[in-house]
Amino acid sequence: MSKRFLFTVTALIARCFNIQFASIVMIFLLSASAVSLSSSPVSAETSAKKILFINSFHRGYGWSDEVENGLRETLSASGQPIELSVVYLDTLRHDAVPIKDKLADILALKNVNEAIDLVITSDKPAIEFALTHQNTLFPRQPIIYTALTDSSTETMDNAPRITGISEFTDYLNAIDVALTLHPDADSIAFIGSEREGHNQHMVDVIKDNVLPTLSTKINTEIYLDKPLDELDESLSHLSANTIIFALSNTIPKMDGSLYSPAETARLLASVTPLPVYTFWHSHIGHGPVGGQIVTGFSQGKAAAQLALQVLNQDIDAPLPADQVAPASLFFDLEAVEKHQIDSTMLPEGSRFINYQAPIWQEYKTEALTTLVIVFGLSSMVLAFVLLARRQTETIHQMSDENVELNQALDLNQEALDDVTHQLEEVNIVDELTGLGNTRHFNDMLDKELRRASRYKTPLSLLLISVDQFDAYVNTQGQEDADKQLMAISQIIKDTCQRSSDVLAFLHNAKFAIILPHTTRDNSQVVCQKLHSGLKHKTLPFMLSQTGALTLSIGLSSLESTEDRINPQHMFNTSEMMRLDAERKGGNGTQSEVISLHSSSSTSNGT
Template structure:
């Protein structure tokens, strides 16, 4: 019997604890923002309009924070004074069924039905809350909704005193732009998800309205609810001229959970050479080429403008639904990789990774240098005039002139140092068009860190031209440089993944970093390099084959979270390259870098 009493007591304690937790979270969610306090509704400026913004989520959630930023920015610059109060429903972290009634009770205590003029909602949970409590909390206030993924705006329009920003449906326009940029397209792959309502909404619209309008000439593939490996395998089966569209913001992890939006875009761009387009702003800058995007900030501005229109003309009927605003966003770095110019995109397209001209970036230093040079020239002229007027002090002026020349020489040295620094900024080798040695070192460290973080394989090829010193003596320096450049083009045409890093080091040596590539797959790449160079057939009469050949050292790291020092990987590849060269060249020596689990034996080809 005593055990039964104890169990009953614990059960009662849990119920009371849960109730206290819900009340506590409501208390935190509401007063967190100073604009939602009770004193504001009572003591605020009587000339200002009072707007209540109901946020489905919590502060720190990127989408709704951007939406709130668009609201505040628009209200702050309007001629109509507005005081904005914010309520957070926290629906991503707590069950709305437990929270919403408490939030409604608190708003009723604050008498919002008589202290606010208009309600703005973001996302599905907020509009559902507003409609459920419309009769008691907002009986006369207009409700302006925004960001309603998963719901139909036409159904909401039928509700009394409700209007807003309709869901985005114009997914065809982005696809048509992509097809115009890639006229040789044979297949289109849509990567989506059916697990979240907003992802299903996008997927349904694309299937019903977009793909039905495409010509039968395109092979349409929907890759839904697939892991990264499954997507990789499916994309590898598609034609070379394929474009990829991201309908969902994230991809699932094999071990459970989801990658972040940025991780999803980076991983997808690393496993496929196809151009990637998206409908999600969080993919831009992480490997996606571009797309037509609806941002939270633009939704907030559109909702704010609609709210101001209603407040300025209270006697008029509510305006009709406004279309969701969208803009084209493109990544200039990805555009350069695809050889797409800015002129090919519509007017008003917004770009990221814009790099100002170098003179603009260093204009302060350039102006300072010009001022110094102008000052020095002025001093020289002054000295010349002074020598004409004061011939009796010619020796003194001569000494000062020597000092001035020293100053000019020092300034020239400074200018040469600045020029040298500017030359070091470039990451491209002028002779081959590949990355230079300094940038290669940075990228090797970066890719090794990424491989360790995601436990993905990575391979490094160090390549030398066999007996190239003899080739240079026989054919001359100019022809040797042409051969180095020609072989650099051969490597570029062979390794075409956007994630591959190709570099020219020095003394006819090259390096290739292959992310997401095991030793066996890297050996295939090495064989392709040998084969392509044989087909290119750069004559070399002193060679055993009659043409230039390669020695390749290949070091691989096979999917581990252990950190490997970049110099260790470089040294391993260099030892293997030297071994291949010592064996007569025209071959590849490969090995897996040793970890605490051991290593594979070397291989040659």
């Protein structure tokens, strides 16, 4: 059906019924763009089955695009002649009511009641549209729904010729998997929102079907629509053996709007050191450990398989019963390692992201090349030695052979140096202290400053040095000094236990701590704990005024600004504060707020 023919028809309708032509043009445009009853290549076979896919949203929306991809891939792999057409209701961007009415008129003009063999819908608005117009548009066609969570069961039961794929609802199984991975867990906290319908449904299911079962064997808490600062405060009081579950794909901002799903996952994983699990595919890869996930692709694939079964059975045969959407266990291996979860306990058949092959596999080619070079050079060395023993005629000949041997060894050393340098670039951990190294610190300071600027959250940087450390090395020796650095590193680890804190050991025996979401006042509390922890540890040093090792700490804080702060500027500010603390006798903290109107304050260590 050409656009010119549609335009002619709409013009005649406008003239006959005295309707404004502009409104009819809107119908014409909707038919040209939103309706694609020949979106798949038209089959030359007249026996090709025709399927209409009604999408609740728009092309480019990730969830429904994945449903469509699952449909197309499965139908194409079947080898059967099938034409798949698509219409978009666009309910997320426009008022759905007038679009649905005009779309129904257009489908009626296209005689879909005769041209289509089967209808597939995605999400609630699409199935509601299909049921509303079933008698006029699809009186004989089977309807297969997918991606449904909160439609009325009674409505579906009373509708003839309908079946489909419902959303996954066995949330208790996903929680049992998490409890298996955390055998010491004593409580579960659910974080959610009731701002949107799909999130409200998830909260209702958890309240009605999950919490009553869980409450008999473990403590449970549920937090709904809490701003980030309140949520941070609430989570800080939970037991260290608590598991977090994200019920909603979004949480509210301070201004009442909602974070994106990716932002929500990153924030939940950063405000608490507790492991976070989720039911949302859009959260995976942004901080949560994992979860039992239903993807749009898997639902589209299941709907296509059900459609093929219906198309191949007798037209009068009853439709197959509706099915539960297939779900998969997803895990982020970086988060698994971060929370020290035993990877051997992960269920069989789980799907993983952030899998990193061992270094020897990543650099397999380079390693094999180096081994070949070493073997070849070793063979050359042996040959030269044998040759030198046999040929002693002249010193000049032996000298030439030695020169060649040295050149070969230089080439070998260069190759080994290159491989060693590559391996060092991969490592981000300081070997002595177990903290991050300088390269890791520089990368993380830049990332955290960008994040703090984007979300207008506070950020603090501590630079720490051991007072009179050079004198300690001269009097006690380097080996004893290294032991004291390891002891101080452990104090820092015990003091800063949030998963978002970045701990590093820099050159010249300096330590650095990056504290996201932390103001100067809260950072000074951390500094006081470091001084107290070292005092309690009592690392003796006779040249110190206190008779033990002490720290000088320089603190700079960035507090809730959109301005982009250069990492070097923040580092230099903390370094100046550290030097100021040293000049004032050490064993103290100097701090400054980085802002348009800087202010500084001093706190002495104890």
